Amino acid sequence: MLSTSLPKHCQTPCRSPSRSALIGNAICNIYKTLGYTCVGINHLGDWGTQFGQLIVAYKKWGSENAHKSYTVTDLNNLYVRFHQEAEKNSGLEDEARAWFKKLESGDTEAKELWQHFKEISLKEFQKIYDMLEIHFDAFVGESFYNTMVEDTITRIKEKGLAKVSEQALIVDLEPYHMPPCLLRKKDDSTLYATRDIAAAEYRKKTYDFDKMIYVVGSEQKLHFNQFFKVLELIGYDWANRCVHVDFGLMKFKDGKMSTRKGKVVLLEDLLIEAVERIRKIIEGKNPSLENKETVARDIGIGAIIFADLCTKRSKDVIFDWDEVLNFEGETGPYIQYTHARLCSILRKFGRSVTADIQFELLKEDETIILIKNLGQFPSVIMKAAEFYEPSLICNYLIDVCGSLNSFYNAHRVLSDNEELTKARIFLVDATRQVIKNGLNILGMHAPEQM
RNA sequence: GCGCCCGUAGCUCAGCUGGAUAGAGCGACGGUUUCCUAAACCGUAGGUCAAAGGUUCAAAUCCUUUCGGGCGCACCA
Known part of the structure; x- marks a missing residue:
């Protein structure tokens, strides 16, 4: 190959x-x-x-x-x-x-x-x-x-x-x-x-x-x-x-764009600008973050990579600074942010995740949707391979993150209920893994904090 | 002229190896933080799926034609 x-x-x-x-x-x-x-x-x-x-x-x-x-x-x-x-x-x-x-x-x-x-x-x-x-x-x-x-x-x-x-x-x-x-x-x-x-x-x-x-x-x-x-x-x-x-x-x-006519956007300029904007956002949202420089780079460059890969490759792409440098909604930073949140829960949980859980506790609508979504990962990869289409992975990750965030918003993971906590933390860890693997396939990092 | 690609909400797109009321995000408007990161979530408004035929019990999805946009068609890569 x-x-x-x-x-x-x-x-x-x-x-x-x-x-x-x-x-x-x-x-x-x-x-x-x-x-x-x-x-x-x-x-x-x-x-x-x-x-x-x-x-x-x-x-x-x-x-x-x-x-x-x-x-x-x-x-x-x-x-x-x-x-x-x-x-x-x-x-x-x-x-x-x-x-x-x-x-x-x-x-x-x-x-x-x-x-x-x-x-x-x-x-x-x-x-x-x-x-x-x-x-x-x-x-x-x-x-x-x-x-x-x-x-x-x-x-x-x-x-x-x-x-x-x-x-x-x-x-x-x-x-x-x-x-x-x-x-x-x-x-x-x-x-x-x-x-x-x-x-x-x-x-x-x-x-x-x-x-x-x-x-x-x-x-x-x-x-x-x-x-x-x-x-x-x-x-x-x-x-x-x-x-x-x-x-x-x-x-x-x-x-x-035309190289011959000199009508181009220099990738280096774009990457630098993206990282710079992320740096400012971090300064505003999480000034005490460690490794700010590395994280800004991972997210800024990841945003550009994701923006490039997320539409079906056969489509022409109209380049627009504002659009590529938007970091909310269906973007790379959104995926990475979701991942960081999950890592944060796991850090707070502080123990190792085990699979001996009561699966029947994972039963709310949001939870079921998320679980079904996670189960599609292998077939999405196969389909992406069959059609040489990385955008399928991007869309899938957007889906998973959407489901996760709905779940996250509706249900508390860490609670006094030991069994429920174990069950949900298991799901959180599984989701974290899928997002991380997906991002890596696209060539992006998955920072644990941002 | 011939060939290939694209045409889905104001904008960017998903859905297109046929199946129920066509889905997101951005933008607009309105909500959610004594609680695991609000780069998030929830709700409202917004679409004759470019058009017309055809196939089918059923079409955004398959076929034909038309229109609109892009790209290519011998000494560039």
């Missing part, structure tokens, strides 16, 4: 690519919970014409700054400027393609610049992954497969699938009502489809996966359909075990 996400390189980490990592991470955890071995691969977009574009931009407008001090923002600006200028001057695109061709054929200058740009953005990505605490088992970029592309193309040719059309090397997919899959441009350099095919072959050999899951935006649907079809045509019996788990776009009210 293997899950991949695909952050485009040479760009500032913004909201949109983070969805891929967050969804991929959650799906990975869901399958692990069910007992599968899951390898999370970060498929870095570190190759391709975009680097040609960056090199052109750098040489034209970037060289006045010593490139040692370049930041991702600088790279981003160059990238944006390239696309602005390219609209007026189409010759720039040709220059970029030429530079990528040089890069692919091993040109020293191109390679040095590429290496440098790559390091800058990789560092930036790592910073975000550290904040989100997303772990990948491997960081393997497209460039890694560059050496294998030749063999892959040879294999495809041997199968008689490749042909030349308009000077490019393609696999004709006309019979399947799809545009052709491009393997080589007319200047002989490769495209991402070529590298994806090579990568798939490599992964099959290396991991022998049961299933390969690509967590990538829905705008690439056609690409995956094409490339999976090519795998099938080559004759790989595992072609139908590759799935594209797509998700909707991240947009602003007035249009889509």
